[in-house]
Amino acid sequence: MNSDTELAPAVESILEAARERSGGEGVVDVDARSLSDALADAEAEGRVPVIAEVKPTSPTADGTRADDPVELARAMVEGGAAAISVLTEPTHFGGSPEALSRIRAAVDVPVLRKDFVLEEAGMDVVEADLLLLIARFVDDLEALVTAARERGFQPLVEVHDRAELETALEAGADIIGVNNRDLARLEVDLETFESVAPEAPDDVTLIAESGVSSPADARRMREAGADALLVGSAIMDHGAGDSDVTANTRRLTRAESSTTSETTRAYDGETQT
Ligand SMILES: O=C(O)c1ccccc1NCC(=O)[C@H](O)[C@H](O)COP(=O)(O)O
Numbered sequence: 001m002n003s004d005t006e007l008a009p010a011v012e013s014i015l016e017a018a019r020e021r022s023g024g025e026g027v028v029d030v031d032a033r034s035l036s037d038a039l040a041d042a043e044a045e046g047r048v049p050v051i052a053e054v055k056p057t058s059p060t061a062d063g064t065r066a067d068d069p070v071e072l073a074r075a076m077v078e079g080g081a082a083a084i085s086v087l088t089e090p091t092h093f094g095g096s097p098e099a100l101s102r103i104r105a106a107v108d109v110p111v112l113r114k115d116f117v118l119e120e121a122g123m124d125v126v127e128a129d130l131l132l133l134i135a136r137f138v139d140d141l142e143a144l145v146t147a148a149r150e151r152g153f154q155p156l157v158e159v160h161d162r163a164e165l166e167t168a169l170e171a172g173a174d175i176i177g178v179n180n181r182d183l184a185r186l187e188v189d190l191e192t193f194e195s196v197a198p199e200a201p202d203d204v205t206l207i208a209e210s211g212v213s214s215p216a217d218a219r220r221m222r223e224a225g226a227d228a229l230l231v232g233s234a235i236m237d238h239g240a241g242d243s244d245v246t247a248n249t250r251r252l253t254r255a256e257s258s259t260t261s262e263t264t265r266a267y268d269g270e271t272q273t
Pocket residue numbers: 010011053055058059060061179181186188209210211212230231232233234
């Protein structure tokens with residue numbers, strides 16, 4: 001654990017729960033769907049590459065969505081999502097490895113397992129195309145990146161600042177997510193990505209995580225160098241309960257389709273800003 005900074009009580013609780021969860025039996029062997037191919041396909045078709053997140057709830061969500069996770073994932077793909085992220089953490093996010101398995105069987109895009117994997121055994125819970133590793137929370141990132149690749153996962157290493165970006169690069173990460181949500185107050189600030197992105201080498205696949213809530217935010221992150229956007233809350237729209245997940249995804253995947261200025265415009269009957 002590389003955390004010498006303050007963590008929000010919810011994050012402490014998430015980590016405690018992660019330490020108590022058991023790993024899988026045996027070692028998984030994944031035949032992964034390529035994220036870079038999926039992102040290239042989206043770009044070629046004029047879609048903003050969005051990794052849409054099935055996130056039933058979270059410590060900062062204003063509600064819970066009890067919809068079938070498979071239906072949510074299908075709706076996201078219909079809205080143009082290049083890949084799906086699935087929270088498998090059960091206690092604070094309402095997720096499960098079973099939901100991820102069902103989703104991966106139902107869609108043909110890459111699926112990211114988003115969880116708090118702290119050690120190697122935690123990788124063997126379920127097959128996924130990508131596996132999240134959070135730089136701040138693991139002791140030997142390089143060993144975990146290697147262990148993930150040995151299993152066939154594409155490791156996505158999450159960082160929050162330039163020092164963690166350096167750690168991720170030294171560990172050999174080539175897919176890096178910069179999380180705009182700080183772990184002390186759980187507030188989002190898109191400037192986090194903007195300050196870290198210029199330091200990343202061009203050959204890294206760079207993902208802007210958290211806090212993207214509008215087409216304007218999507219364009220802002222893309223202009224700052226994001227190869228893809230990881231979006232949960234704005235698509236799940238927890239407070240609304242029955243909000244249209246396909247439409248919520250589409251307004252982000254089409255954020256670059258009709259833009260000539262940053263002025264407000266009508267798009268598919270919705271107001272886009
Ligand atoms: O989302 C939370 O409330 C949260 C709280 C504590 C630790 C992590 C948390 N989220 C994990 C994520 O990284 C996000 O689910 C993901 O980046 C999507 O973010 P958003 O689009 O802002 O929902």
